[in-house]
Amino acid sequence: MRSLLIARREFFTAFDSxxxxxxxxxxxxxxxxxxxxxxxxxxxxxxxxxxFFAWIPxxxxxxxxxxSMRIWAEERRSGTEELLLTFPFQLxxxxxxxxLGAWAILGVAxxxxxxxxxxxxxxxxxxxxxxxxxxxxxxxxxxxSLAVGxxxxxxxxxxxxxxxxxxxxxxxxxxxxxxxxxxxxPPGFGRLLLAIDFGExxxxxxxxVIGLGSVAFYFAVMVLFLCANGIVMERRRWS
Amino acid sequence: xxxxxxxxxxxxxxxxxxxxxxxxxxxxxxDVQALRGVDFDVPAGSVLGFLGPNGAGKTTxxxxxxxxxxxxxxxxxxCGLDVATHALEVKRRIGYLPENNPVYTDMRVEDFxxxxxxxxxxxxxxxxxxxxxxxxxxxxxxxxxxxxxxxxKGFRQRVGLAQALIxxxxxxxxxxxxxxxxxxxxxxxxxxxxxxxxxxxxxITSHVxxxxxxxxxxxxxxxxxxxxxxxxLATIAADFSGGLPVRFSVSCSASQFxxxxxxxxxxxxxxxxxxxxxxxxxxHAAVVEVDGPSGVAALAEAAHASGYPLLELTPLGxxxxxxFQSLRFGGEG
Numbered sequence: 001m002r003s004l005l006i007a008r009r010e011f012f013t014a015f016d017s018x019x020x021x022x023x024x025x026x027x028x029x030x031x032x033x034x035x036x037x038x039x040x041x042x043x044x045x046x047x048x049x050x051x052f053f054a055w056i057p058x059x060x061x062x063x064x065x066x067x068s069m070r071i072w073a074e075e076r077r078s079g080t081e082e083l084l085l086t087f088p089f090q091l092x093x094x095x096x097x098x099x100l101g102a103w104a105i106l107g108v109a110x111x112x113x114x115x116x117x118x119x120x121x122x123x124x125x126x127x128x129x130x131x132x133x134x135x136x137x138x139x140x141x142x143x144x145s146l147a148v149g150x151x152x153x154x155x156x157x158x159x160x161x162x163x164x165x166x167x168x169x170x171x172x173x174x175x176x177x178x179x180x181x182x183x184x185x186p187p188g189f190g191r192l193l194l195a196i197d198f199g200e201x202x203x204x205x206x207x208x209v210i211g212l213g214s215v216a217f218y219f220a221v222m223v224l225f226l227c228a229n230g231i232v233m234e235r236r237r238w239s
Numbered sequence: 240x241x242x243x244x245x246x247x248x249x250x251x252x253x254x255x256x257x258x259x260x261x262x263x264x265x266x267x268x269x270d271v272q273a274l275r276g277v278d279f280d281v282p283a284g285s286v287l288g289f290l291g292p293n294g295a296g297k298t299t300x301x302x303x304x305x306x307x308x309x310x311x312x313x314x315x316x317x318c319g320l321d322v323a324t325h326a327l328e329v330k331r332r333i334g335y336l337p338e339n340n341p342v343y344t345d346m347r348v349e350d351f352x353x354x355x356x357x358x359x360x361x362x363x364x365x366x367x368x369x370x371x372x373x374x375x376x377x378x379x380x381x382x383x384x385x386x387x388x389x390x391x392k393g394f395r396q397r398v399g400l401a402q403a404l405i406x407x408x409x410x411x412x413x414x415x416x417x418x419x420x421x422x423x424x425x426x427x428x429x430x431x432x433x434x435x436x437x438x439x440x441x442x443i444t445s446h447v448x449x450x451x452x453x454x455x456x457x458x459x460x461x462x463x464x465x466x467x468x469x470x471x472l473a474t475i476a477a478d479f480s481g482g483l484p485v486r487f488s489v490s491c492s493a494s495q496f497x498x499x500x501x502x503x504x505x506x507x508x509x510x511x512x513x514x515x516x517x518x519x520x521x522x523h524a525a526v527v528e529v530d531g532p533s534g535v536a537a538l539a540e541a542a543h544a545s546g547y548p549l550l551e552l553t554p555l556g557x558x559x560x561x562x563f564q565s566l567r568f569g570g571e572g
Contacts, residue, residue: 005357013345079341083402086305086337087358088330237309239268 002089006097007104010071014105019070023105027063028112031055035116046124052116053134053206057174057199060138060145065166067105068149069159071098072229076157085233095230099143099150099222106142110135130206137205140218141198145170147225154232173198256319258283258410258440259304263313266299273299275464276313281410281457286436288455288472289444296464297444298338301414304442305335318409331359334403338414338444340396344388348379348398351387355402365406373401377431393424400431411441417450429453485535488524488551489542496523499545504537505529522550 014020031052035041039051075081084094120126148169153162177197180190194200198221201214257280266274274296281287291297302308304315306326315322317329343351352373356366374380377397382390387398396416403411416432417425432454435441445451451458451472458475460468468475489499500507505527529538535554542549 002360005354009343009346009354013343016345078344079337079339080343081341082302082307082337083335083341084358086307086330086333086335087355088327088360089358090327237307 002093003097003100006089006094007100010098010101011104014067014101019066020105023063023066024109024112027059027109028115031059031113032116034059048127049117049120049131049134050206052113053138054203056134056138057141057202060142061167061170061174063109064106064142064145064170065149065152065163067102067109068146068153069162069166070153071102071150072153073156073159073162077159085237091230091233095150095226095233099147099226102146102150103139103143106146107139110138110142133210134206136210137202137214140205140215141202144198144218144221144225147222147229148173151225151229151232154229170198256283257281258318259287259442260316261300261304261313262315264300264303264310264315265312266296266303266308267311272464274303274310274313277461277464277466279459279466279469281440281442283440284438285456286432286441286443286454288451288458289442289461290448290451290458291444291446291461293446295446295461297446297461298414300461301338301412301442301444305333305337305412306330307337331406332409334406334408334411336399336403336411336413336416339418340399340416342387342395342399342402344386347386348383348390351398352401352405356405359406361406369405369407372407373404376404377401393420393427396420396424396428397431400428404435409440411435411439413441413443415444415446417445483529483534484526484555485529485538486524486526486551486553486555487538487542487549488522489545489547489549490521491523491545491547492521493523495547496525499542499547500525500527502545503527503541505534524551526555 014023034055035049035052039055041051072081075084117126117128117131145166149162149166152165152169153159155165156162173196175197177194177200179185180193180197182190185193195217201211201217204211205214259279259281261277261279264274264277265272277296277300279287289297289301299308303310304317304322306322306329309323318332320328320332322329343354346354349370352370353366356369361369374383377400379394379397379401382394382398387395390398400413400416403413413432417428420428429450432441432443436454436456443451443454455472457470458468458472459466460475485505489496491499507525507527527538529535535552539549539552542552
């Protein structure tokens with residue numbers, strides 16, 4: 001698997017950079033703070049992580065583009081893109097490799113939030129089924145968000161622009177379902193909006209039902225944006 | 240192996256098929272025509288100097304050759320393989336040092352070289368051997384464990400060259416390899432390239448003629464996206480032997496100097512009669528153009544025949560240099 005070579009480089013580079021450490025420190029800290037401090041955890045009186053996972057889509061709106069912003073934009077800014085594209089890689093090895101590397105970084109960031117369920121287990125009797133389901137769906141949602149972020153990173157040589165675009169587009173995909181129930185919305189269009197809402201699929205999984213449709217949706221988003229990413233790269237050779 | 244046997248081997252290889260063959264290469268960036276039908280060959284074992292002013296299209300041609308950009312028309316083949324249809328096979332055979340030497344500054348030298356070696360698809364053993372070889376070849380031992388970003392510009396350039404050599408490629412492509420180095424580093428880098436040129440086919444681009452003169456067997460001169468000369472340096476110089484500028488100076492009166500200029504077997508480019516007028520009223524200088532080295536001799540004879548003391552007779556650089564200068568000042572293409 002040639003793409004694993006790329007994935008490994010992305011992964012370890014992230015842990016060699018201050019941005020990587022900030023992401024890995026911020027994400028668990030923010031997740032825990034939102035859950036324990038701002039959420040109703042201490043009022044609800046039960047050892048459940050539902051409140052924790054409710055925040056995850058919004059955290060990912062900020063975090064996923066923070067991971068992906070550097071990945072293509074920095075290659076382009078520093079010129080190393082030329083090196084990478086003249087090494088004997090298939091374009092799909094590069095695109096998939098970059099994606100897997102980013103996904104692994106997100107996985108570590110999520111792993112660092114393990115303190116939350118462990119704390120709950122100490123405080124009360126935690127049902128681990130929904131917790132694992134929640135983490136799986138967080139990875140799926142995160143993967144889709146990263147694919148969007150990577151595509152946007154490939155459009156610019158500026159990391160900040162890539163991040164801002166990522167936050168904006170992911171915000172759209174997380175809010176679009178909310179418009180579905182507006183009274184003026186034609187029902188068919190409303191259903192479509194609901195179907196493409198990132199958070200809607202996430203919550204349906206964290207409710208305990210890992211619906212095949214939702215899993216397929218996230219994978220479809222990943223494939224779609226990774227293909228778009230590849231097309232952007234290929235088109236640039238012709239410009 | 241001595242360098243002379245290496246050289247004879249290289250010249251034997253040169254008789255075989257060209258390693259690189261470029262035909263009718265066209266590339267446009269929007270409305271800008273970067274390449275307007277460029278053809279050239281690079282014989283095996285030779286060093287090709289790709290020369291042109293900045294913006295002439297050198298780097299564009301190199302980027303197409305290495306598979307980074309796609310051509311709008313024309314073809315490039317490397318070792319008989321078309322770049323457009325056999326991109327991976329071609330990329331495996333090329334060691335490429337892009338312009339401005341992009342390297343991953345956030346990696347250690349050893350990690351970067353290992354990554355480059357694996358990226359070229361080398362086996363674990365070949366990766367180790369390759370790293371050991373290029374560390375010696377490019378003299379990187381003392382910075383091996385340092386971050387690339389912490390290396391001096393000279394060492395960073397060697398790291399770039401090392402990644403291009405790690406898989407022992409058939410073709411080495413170096414885009415402006417000495418750009419931005421200090422004079423000592425330029426000398427070192429040229430020595431290294433000259434050594435590599437003994438055993439490998441090399442394409443080296445430059446916008447300075449002395450670099451090409453120092454390193455290349457053959458030259459392709461391009462300007463505004465078109466090839467204007469091609470061949471061994473000496474042949475090109477002969478082709479452009481129309482005007483070899485010579486500065487000469489004699490001691491005589493102003494009117495005598497005018498008369499002398501009129502009878503010279505050369506064309507007057509610049510009459511500097513007034514230049515020394517205040518300090519030395521009898522010294523007169525002019526820049527004239529003659530037809531190559533024989534013209535210089537004729538000029539000396541004419542000056543001698545006139546009987547005025549000849550004070551200076553200096554050919555001003557080769558004719559290729561003169562041509563190249565005129566291209567450079569004729570506008571960026």
